Amino acid sequence: MRVLHVITGLRAGGAEQQLRLLLRHLPGHHRCEVAVLTAPGAVADGIRADGTPVHHLGMRGNRDAAVLPRLTVLVRRGRFDVVHTHLYRACLYGRLAARLAGVRAVVATEHSLLDGCIESRPATRGVRALYLAAERLGSTTVAVSDDVRDRLAAWGVPPHRLEVLPNGVDAARHVRPDAARAALRRTLRDRLGLPQEAHVVGAVGRLVPGKRFDVLVDALALLAARRPAGAAAPGREPWLLLVGDGPGRAALEARAHAAGVARRTVFAGERDDVPDLLTAVDVLAAPSDAETFGLAVLEGLAAGLPVRYGSCPALDRLPPGAAPGARRLPPDPAAYADALAAPAGHRPPPLPQPPAVHHYDIARTAAGLGALYDRVGAPRRPAPAPVRR
Template identity: 45%
Template sequence: MRVLHVITGLNAGGAEQWLWTLVGNSRHDNEVLALSEPGVLAEALCRTGVRVSCAGMRGNRDVLAAVGLVGRIRARRPDVVHTHLFRAQLYGALAARLAGVRTVVSTEHSLNRTRIEGRPTTRPGVRLLYRVGAACTDRTVAVSRPVADLLADGWTRADRTVVVPLGIDRQTFVFDPAARRRVRDRLGVPPDVPLVGGVGRLVPGKRFEVLLDAVAHLPGAHVVVAGAGPERDRLLRRAAHLGIAHRVHLPGEVAEPAPLLCAMDAFASPSAEETFGMAVLEALASGLPAVYVRCPALEGGPPVPGAVHVGPGTDELTAALRAALLRGPWARRPPPGLDRFDPAVAARTIDDLYDELVRGGGRGHGVRTGRGTRSNR
């Protein structure tokens, strides 16, 4: 079976990493079409033998490139088109239908209660455009139960939604002392200096300025945040204002976060709106204490040792990080409880979904909630 994945771009991020996971574990023939910039993950996908192309779309209003999607999709003759992220969910699903594709699937990675990919959900037209894309889609895959609940609140039909939680390949994140030394040498952080870290796009919703405020109250501690985005300069200015510029490291986006996690002594995710919380699970798999404001993957499940939930304020984050650093050094072994996020199950659940929809001519007969993950690289 030929599956064409259409995604907005392939810079390092949760949705893009998940796509890498999915195609790396799928039993079907997968190809990836990025609407805009290929990004660092395009190179990683190509190295694994996955075909990757770019539509060259310059923005949401690039109508010419959007129209060209129809021909690009028709030329590939896929059995299934699977879209990821808002722009691709709209243009990719519409183009797939116009190209005669009978089965269209979408994964919802970024819908929160107040925002979707940085856009307020109350902005005029956002919900309407989402519904247009959803009307062209046979199934929407929600990455967590909270996302499915939001989708049911007027975004798409509940009977066309299936929950497939993400997860991690724990072996990818096994602690590596040599990687710790290499990364710290590259950052200029001495071996005995506490290093707090975060991973994510440098956008307002990730609230990394709160992490900088917390580290300013942890004397001697350094902080590293891996990611790219429009908030980079503002974060650097804030670090200078706090007097900690020499303790702040922003290395840019990374395709493989595991070595950076090895260099850390504690992990923080100050974002108050997350659809899953992949970065928190990755940190835990690396044996780190992980302090977070929101991680739907852990909500409603058994407690995971090392996972520390805090409120959105700076004081709580500071106190939790101080306690984590004082308890170190940690054994750097993944805690029990992460085995329920099995990378093979997610791909099998999605592949089964493709099979059922194709056999049913595009609509299928309902799919059970599955449990899935992130990949073997």
């Protein structure tokens, strides 16, 4: 079965990384290609390196309708059985192109839908109307969490067209022998400019206001202010490692300078090696108070880190005890400063992966998605001929 994934961009974001993981784990009889409308980035390079073709369609803006015939031709020539769209712009153009090319099996995944906004854009009446008009062109809309499914149903998407397939984490990639983990930790800290003995707080995500990484910058300043002068060597000071990029980077850098912690705040930029980078930190913080899933929290738990977070719908649906290493906090710098302070004594060993990580293993999600493709993309059987009497 041939499947074309259509996505708006392929910079290092949550939806983009999820696509790459799914492509790695889908059942082998699904032969996939990817069409990216605009902004191919590190994830596009990674997908190509994994062996999946990526087609860049060169879209110049939201209203660049010239992309539609190019995408339609790509779908038709590729003789794809299923078209799977990701992110708002790709869902609009991808569903329409699939229908124009004669593909009836059209799946869309809604990755980021919060109350009042979709993918950081206000969910105005016009945005909702356009979304629903395009949704009718598809076969199934996949929600990455129960919360997203409920919001889509409230918008007016018929429940029978909705299916929940949660985001997943590559649990196996985070498992390393102790010696290999320690060696990678030392190497990455040297490359990133992190002192080997520092207590490092890590955070992963797009640098946008909604992620509330400003809380961590302020918490770092509070931690520094609490340390008596000369109480410890500089290397034992708390540090912050921010993995990701986005329009909020300049404001965060300015905030770190103003707070006097710029020297101990490392901006790693857009990366596609998050499982490796997490070996270099001691605790993961995710202070956002509004998420559609909370993938960064699951990544931290898979890496054996204690996690302090503001919102994680993925954990809210699990029984108590599914993630003993995670603790919810209000988005307040003082609360995070208290929770992120270095523990007394030696650095504790990595925590075992909790049940929450195994529940959201990417292999389970990929198997569910493969079954969905097989169901919606199966050739229709001709109706039986009427029996003549």
